[in-house]
Amino acid sequence: xxxxxxxxxxxxxxxxxxxxxxxxxxxxxxxxxxxxxxxxxxxxxxxxxxxxxxxxxxxxxxxxxxxxxxxxxxxxxxxxxxxxxxxxxxxxxxxxxxxxxxxxxxxxxxxxxxxxxxxxxxxxxxxxxxxxxxxxxxxxxxxxxxxxxxxxxxxxxxxxxxxxxxxxxxxxxxxxxxxxxxxxxxxxxxxxxxxxxxxxxxxxxxxxxxxxxxxxxxxxxxxxxxxxxxxxxxxxxxxxxxxxxxxxxxxxxxxxxxxxxxxxxxxxxxxxxxxxxxxxxxxxxxxxxxxxxxxxxxxxxxxxxxxxxxxxxxxxxxxxxxxxxxxxxxxxxxxxxxxxxxxxxxxxxxxxxxxxxxxxxxxxxxxxxxxxxxxxxxxxxxxxxxxxxxxxxxxxxxxxxxxxxxxxxxxxxxxxxxxxxxxxxxxxxxxxxxxxxxxxxxxxxxxxxxxxxxxxxxxxxxxxxxxxxxxxxxxxxxxxxxxxxxxxxxxxxxxxxxxxxxxxxxxxxxxxxxxxxxxxxxxxxxxxxxxxxxxxxxxxxxxxxxxxxxxxxxxx
Amino acid sequence: xxxxxxxxxxxxxxxxxxxxxxxxxxxxxxxxxxxxxxxxxxxxxxxxxxxxxxxxxxxxxxxxxxxxxxxxxxxxxxxxxxxxxxxxxxxxxxxxxxxxxxxxxxxxxxxxxxxxxxxxxxxxxxxxxxxxxxxxxxxxxxxxxxxxxxxxxxxxxxxxxxxxxxxxxxxxxxxxxxxxxxxxxxxxxxxxxxxxxxxxxxxxxxxxxxxxxxxxxxxxxxxxxxxxxxxxxxxxxxxxxxxxxxxxxxxxxxxxxxxxxxxxxxxxxxxxxxxxxxxxxxxxxxxxxxxxxxxxxxxxxxxxxxxxxxxxxxxxxxxxxxxxxxxxxxxxxxxxxxxxxxxxxxxxxxxxxxxxxxxxxxxxxxxxxxxxxxxxxxxxxxxxxxxxx
Numbered sequence: 023x024x025x026x027x028x029x030x031x032x033x034x035x036x037x038x039x040x041x042x043x044x045x046x047x048x049x050x051x052x053x054x055x056x057x058x059x060x061x062x063x064x065x066x067x068x069x070x071x072x073x074x075x076x077x078x079x080x081x082x083x084x085x086x087x088x089x090x091x092x093x094x095x096x097x098x099x100x101x102x103x104x105x106x107x108x109x110x111x112x113x114x115x116x117x118x119x120x121x122x123x124x125x126x127x128x129x130x131x132x133x134x135x136x137x138x139x140x141x142x143x144x145x146x147x148x149x150x151x152x153x154x155x156x157x158x159x160x161x162x163x164x165x166x167x168x169x170x171x172x173x174x175x176x177x178x179x180x181x182x183x184x185x186x187x188x189x190x191x192x193x194x195x196x197x198x199x200x201x202x203x204x205x206x207x208x209x210x211x212x213x214x215x216x217x218x219x220x221x222x223x224x225x226x227x228x229x230x231x232x233x234x235x236x237x238x239x240x241x242x243x244x245x246x247x248x249x250x251x252x253x254x255x256x257x258x259x260x261x262x263x264x265x266x267x268x269x270x271x272x273x274x275x276x277x278x279x280x281x282x283x284x285x286x287x288x289x290x291x292x293x294x295x296x297x298x299x300x301x302x303x304x305x306x307x308x309x310x311x312x313x314x315x316x317x318x319x320x321x322x323x324x325x326x327x328x329x330x331x332x333x334x335x336x337x338x339x340x341x342x343x344x345x346x347x348x349x350x351x352x353x354x355x356x357x358x359x360x361x362x363x364x365x366x367x368x369x370x371x372x373x374x375x376x377x378x379x380x381x382x383x384x385x386x387x388x389x390x391x392x393x394x395x396x397x398x399x400x401x402x403x404x405x406x407x408x409x410x411x412x413x414x415x416x417x418x419x420x421x422x423x424x425x426x427x428x429x430x431x432x433x434x435x436x437x438x439x440x441x442x443x444x445x446x447x448x449x450x451x452x453x454x455x456x457x458x459x460x461x462x463x464x465x466x467x468x469x470x471x472x473x474x475x476x477x478x479x480x481x482x483x484x485x486x487x488x489x490x491x492x493x494x495x496x497x498x499x500x501x502x503x504x505x506x507x508x509x510x511x512x513x514x515x516x517x518x519x520x521x522x523x524x525x526x527x528x529x530x531x532x533x534x535x536x537x538x539x540x541x542x543x544x545x546x547x548x549x550x551x552x553x554x555x556x557x558x559x560x561x562x563x564x565x566x567x568x569x570x571x572x573x574x575x576x577x578x
Numbered sequence: 579x580x581x582x583x584x585x586x587x588x589x590x591x592x593x594x595x596x597x598x599x600x601x602x603x604x605x606x607x608x609x610x611x612x613x614x615x616x617x618x619x620x621x622x623x624x625x626x627x628x629x630x631x632x633x634x635x636x637x638x639x640x641x642x643x644x645x646x647x648x649x650x651x652x653x654x655x656x657x658x659x660x661x662x663x664x665x666x667x668x669x670x671x672x673x674x675x676x677x678x679x680x681x682x683x684x685x686x687x688x689x690x691x692x693x694x695x696x697x698x699x700x701x702x703x704x705x706x707x708x709x710x711x712x713x714x715x716x717x718x719x720x721x722x723x724x725x726x727x728x729x730x731x732x733x734x735x736x737x738x739x740x741x742x743x744x745x746x747x748x749x750x751x752x753x754x755x756x757x758x759x760x761x762x763x764x765x766x767x768x769x770x771x772x773x774x775x776x777x778x779x780x781x782x783x784x785x786x787x788x789x790x791x792x793x794x795x796x797x798x799x800x801x802x803x804x805x806x807x808x809x810x811x812x813x814x815x816x817x818x819x820x821x822x823x824x825x826x827x828x829x830x831x832x833x834x835x836x837x838x839x840x841x842x843x844x845x846x847x848x849x850x851x852x853x854x855x856x857x858x859x860x861x862x863x864x865x866x867x868x869x870x871x872x873x874x875x876x877x878x879x880x881x882x883x884x885x886x887x888x889x890x891x892x893x894x895x896x897x898x899x900x901x902x903x904x905x906x907x908x909x910x911x912x913x914x915x916x917x918x919x920x921x922x923x924x925x926x927x928x929x930x931x932x933x934x935x936x937x938x939x940x941x942x943x944x945x946x947x948x949x950x951x952x953x954x955x956x957x958x959x960x961x962x963x964x965x966x967x
Contacts, residue, residue, distance in 0.1 A: 063827055065709075072825070091734070091831075092730060093778050095723070096777070096778075102717055104719045104723040106831070112828075113826065115713075116954065116955060118717050120717075138715075146716035147715060148717075
C-alpha cells in the first residue's frame, strides 16, 4: 500500500498549540486540563470542548496509555498499525503504532508516545508499545555488554592503516568499500584481472551512490577511490597491517591462500579469514604464525551489514584479537567476539533454521508460507528470500560436493540454474519490473516431487507450528552455544542476530525472546517437538537446568 | 422542530453506469435529474428547490443549476455530510416544503472517482485546513482503517466474528444477483468472503463496498402536487439526523450517531423498529451494517453479528431484508457516498417496484439510514422512514 506523509497543515504552530509542539520536540506529550469542569482533552484547544470554558491549562501527560482498538497496516515495510489509544490521563485518541511487534498487538496492551521526526514541521504524534521500548532498552544494554572482554581490556591494539583483501568477489568488494569509507588504504588482490576491474567499479558505484544521496562529499569520494590499489600478485600484501582473506568457502583453498599470506605478510601483521563456517584453527595451522590468525566473519552486503564476528582461534593472541576489534570499530562495524565452531554463532542458528525450513518444505509447506510466518514474526526477510539473495542454493550444493551427499530438492534447483536472485529464479522467481519474490509453480512441483522421492505425504502445516519449528530450535542452538562456551553471554547471540540478520531491536533477539515467552514454555514445546519430529529438537541441557531453577537468559 | 411528515418522494432515478468514462460529472448530475423528473412526471420548470452535496461541481449548486437549467429556484441547500448527505437533503427538503420555501425539490448526486482516477475520496471536499490535521500521525491512514478499528473493538467487546461480518456480504450478494447493473453479481458464500485478502485487518476486501462512478436523483414534493401524480405514493413520515465526533477524547465508538438519528425518526413517525419491513442500511463496510442494526434498534447492542449470521438480512428468508439492490457492498457506491442509493432502493421497495425476487411482501413501512464520515471519529447519521400510501 502507498504510504504518504501528511500534507503540512497551513498554519501549523499557532499561539494555541505552540507549547504542545515545543514539548513534542522533546518527545513529551501535553494534553489540556480544564480548571472549570476538571476534564482533560486532546487534541488541545484554548477553550475546553467539553464545557466551553477558557480556563484551560497544559498538563504534561505521561505519554503512556493502552490500546482501545487497532488495525495492522498490511505489507508496510516498517511495521505499522493504526490504533485508538486511551491515554492514562483520560482522553482517547487515534494514532499509529510504529517500530513494534504489530502482529502481536492486543487490545489493552501498554503503549507509549514516540513522536516521529518530520521534515519541515514539528514531530508528529505516534506511539510504540511498552514491550518494544523494553526490548530496545535491552538491545542498547546488549550492545554495550558485547564490548566487554576483561581478558582483552588491557591489550593495546595495533594501529591499522593499510588493509589487504584477498579475493575480489562480492564480499571482498564490500569489505574494501567499508574500509575505504573509513579512510583506510586498501590493496585488493585477485589472480583474475577482470574480477579486480569489476570490484573496482563496484567500489566506485557504491561511493557514487553515497555522493548522489548527499551523504558523502565528492572530493572525499575521490580521495577514497584513490586509496584503493589492486594487484594480481600476493607480494603486494607486504605493506598491509591487516590481511583479510575473502575467497570461496573451502578449507583447502583457504589453507593454500594462508600458506602464501604467511610467505609475504610483514611480521606481526594480523591475518584474518572471512570464513562463515570453517575451523579457524585449521586455517591458522597452514601458517608458521597461527597466533596472528583470527576469523573475521562479515555479513553480506558487507558495506551495509554492521556485524563482524571476531572468531577467537585456539592460539589467537590478545593483541591480534584486540586489533581486529579496533579495526571493526574503525570501519563502523559491530564486532562481537565468538569462539570457534562450525558456523560460529550467527550461522549456527541460521543453518539450524534453514535445515528445519527445508524439512517443512518436504512435509507440506511452501517457501512463501514459511517466509510469511518469519516476516510476521518480525524478520525483515524470510529464509528462502534470504537464501535467494545470498546464493544459498549454490552454497548448499557446493558444500556437499566433497562428501557426495545428495539433496533431491536443492540438487534439482541447482541443475535448473535456479541459483537465486542472480539468475532471476531460485526458491522464487523474480521479475525486474516487480519488487520482491514471486512464488513459482515450477518450484512447487519440484518440492512435491521431492516429498514423493523421500516418501513423505504432504499435509498442511499451521502457521504456529511453522513458527515454533523455526524459532525454538534457534533458541535451543543458542543455549548449546552457551554451554559450549562459544559465546560469552546470551545477549551476544542477540547482538549477532540484530546486526547480522536484522532481527528487530523491538524484539530483542532470540534469547531475549525466549525470556519473554518463558524458558519453561520453550522447553515444554521443544520436548513436544522432539517427541514428534525427532533429534533436531532435543532440548539443550542448559534449558532443562534453567527451567528447573527458574532462571532467565538475562539473569545468567 | 418543523415536522417533515408532510412531503412525498415523487421521483427517483439511479444512473445505470458504474464507470463513467467520457461523461462529465455535470452531465451525470443532469442525466439523473432528468431521469427523476421523467419518473415523477414533472418538468424542469416545476423545480423550485435544489439540494446537492460537494460532488456537484462548482460553487455550491450554482454551476449545476445553470448547467441543468433550473430557472425557478427559490431555495437551495448544499449540506455536505459525506455519504449521508442525501438522506439529510430529503429531510431538509420536507422541512423547506413545510415552511413554504419551495414546492418541488430536486436532489442530485453524481461523481466519477474511477474514470477520473481519484479513488476513494470525496469529490469537492477540502479538509486541508482542518484543525485536527496538525495532530495526525506521521503515516497517512485510509478511511478503511477507522472502520477496521470499530470492527476489532466490536469483536473484542461483543465476540463478533469475521464469519458474522461475512454474512452481511453474503446477504448483499444474494440480492445483487438480480440486479443487472450491480458491479458484483456473483453470489458469495462465507468462505468466499473469508478467502478474500485482508485490506485493513480484520476487514477483508469483500468486507468493503465497491468503488463506482454514477449517481442518482430524488424529487420531493408537497402533498398537493404528489397527489396529482401517477406514481405510487411514498410519504416521508419520520426523519432524524445526528452528529458524533471525538468529543475532546471522550467518545465511545461502539455507539454511532445512528442511535440519536433513528430515535428521532421513530419518534416523529410514531413507529418502532419492529414495524419496519425493509431497511436500506449504509454499507461502506460490513461492520457499518452491524453497528447500524444495533444502533437503530433492530437488535440489541452487540447482537448485530448474530442477527446477520442468522440470515435476517436476506429477502424472503430473514426478519429484516436489507439493501435488496445489492447495496454498496455489491451494486453501487457512487462517488464513495452511499446515501443516495440507499434512498433509491428504499423508495423502490416502498412502491413495490423492487425486483420481484427481492421485493418484500408487506412494504408499508421502510427505512433508509446513512452514516457519513468516519464511524470511529467524526460522522453524521441520517435516518428517513418512508410509508406507502
